[in-house]
Amino acid sequence: MDFLKEIIGADTKAIHKNFKKKEIIQKQGVVSKNAFYVKKGLIRSYSIDKKGKEHIFMFGTEEWIIADIESNVFSKPTQLYIDTIEDSEIVVFSLDYLKTDQSTKEKLQKNSKLLARRIGSLQRRVIQLMSSSAKERYEMFLETYPLLPNRIPQKMIASYLGITAEALSKIRREL
């Protein structure tokens, strides 16, 4: 939590909220100024395509921040739903760090670093999606998030990898 204060500032209003499993925190299409810091529990962000299929964009476990950052910063309607996978304790805070008067240079720098890290992980994800097979992506997922598989259903792993649950089942059998 100290870490969070370093970014958002003590002055920023941050509200603690408890959510039950499977509660929706944010809906696709709304303009959201909020970011969600996971204090405890597990949440995910995902989009639903025109065929009604879910695609998990990102998981958020303890200490992670989940947000549609471009929506936050530029007041665009979000592409992403956010909901809880487990009962969760979430700190909801407003991403107003771009207002001159509200933030110090140090906080802005910390925040820039956070954004740079996120860019790095998205960059790796794009390259991975373009250049690796489903099996390779699954193996990398296991390395990157060794604890997640115990907490989420297979079909969500499949959705994150960009494949069907059936394909993942086959891959798992082969390993």
Place this chain on the structure above:
Amino acid sequence: MDFLKEIIGADTKAIHKNFKKKEIIQKQGVVSKNAFYVKKGLIRSYSIDKKGKEHIFMFGTEEWIIADIESNVFSKPTQLYIDTIEDSEIVVFSLDYLKTDQSTKEKLQKNSKLLARRIGSLQRRVIQLMSSSAKERYEMFLETYPLLPNRIPQKMIASYLGITAEALSKIRREL
């Protein structure tokens, strides 16, 4: 160029360089502190996978900045090659905006906005790669970059879309 000064500061050392077509600007695997602002011309960043296949991560036309941001900020070896597609005039500058003494709050804020936009475009790319067919991705590419197809070979479009040149040829015939 004014726009660039607003981010990096007049004090930051920025070197103008001219490159011929097909010159390599940055190699995969090195730690790079440099970012590349395209004043004129066209460049690309790409990775090469273990089978030797190229995957274009991003094109940079006039006014774009191409950089491996995570490598810049955290001194990680870059995943990306960068080279020129056309003869280009590039402003090479060091991404040291995270050093307290070198940047003002205003510049940091502008920079954060830039990072947020990049996150937005990567997010759309990830979701697109997971949820759209090659044909749909090609159509979106044409909408998003209407001028690029006149300047780059088909095989580079294919590489950006994550498909082979043969598959793209088939898609184009169908349209």
Place this chain on the structure above:
DNA sequence: CGCGTGCATTAATCTATATTAAGAAATGAA
């Protein structure tokens, strides 16, 4: 100027993953 190299296209075949369908196992609610 011609020639070689790289580019785009087409077609035939192959393969990874999707789709559909069904049953088994796990989970949750009454």
Place this chain on the structure above:
DNA sequence: TTCATTTCTTAATATAGATTAATGCACGCG
């Protein structure tokens, strides 16, 4: 506990896109 619902697995079939190979074309270079 029991029943219902969701999740996971397996298998058969379908399909998008990869791979391989061959051909015509353009253009940069000696």
